[in-house]
Amino acid sequence: MKFPNLLWALAERHAPHYAFCSDVSISPSRFSRCLNGQFDFSFEETGRIASALRLPAEWLFARPAPPYQTSAPVSEGRPTASLKRKAPGRLNAT
Numbered sequence: 001m002k003f004p005n006l007l008w009a010l011a012e013r014h015a016p017h018y019a020f021c022s023d024v025s026i027s028p029s030r031f032s033r034c035l036n037g038q039f040d041f042s043f044e045e046t047g048r049i050a051s052a053l054r055l056p057a058e059w060l061f062a063r064p065a066p067p068y069q070t071s072a073p074v075s076e077g078r079p080t081a082s083l084k085r086k087a088p089g090r091l092n093a094t
Helices: 004-013 017-024 028-035 043-053
Strands: 083-087 090-093
Touching: 004 017, 004 043, 017 028, 017 043
Parallel strands: none
Antiparallel strands: 083 090
16 A cells, blocks of 8 residues: 555545546546556646645655654664663663
8 A cells, every 4th residue: 555644535535536536637547556556646646636635745645654663763873772681580771
């Protein structure tokens, strides 16, 4: 799924995609191909879509990101904290 926020916004409209495509002057086949990642939306298309949905283009076309951090925090290329065992059963931050 390339644009989950855009798909959510379209679902909230409760209207078929082809009707929305007519509103923003994009052919339904191009719209589908862009949604599926075969093509990229043009700058003008993203503006028309955002305007029609009354939502920011930056949010609509944001790439999915994991909901949590998958690695240790890094500050200037070094981990900010690590956990080492000092005694059995105890963890101390360093």
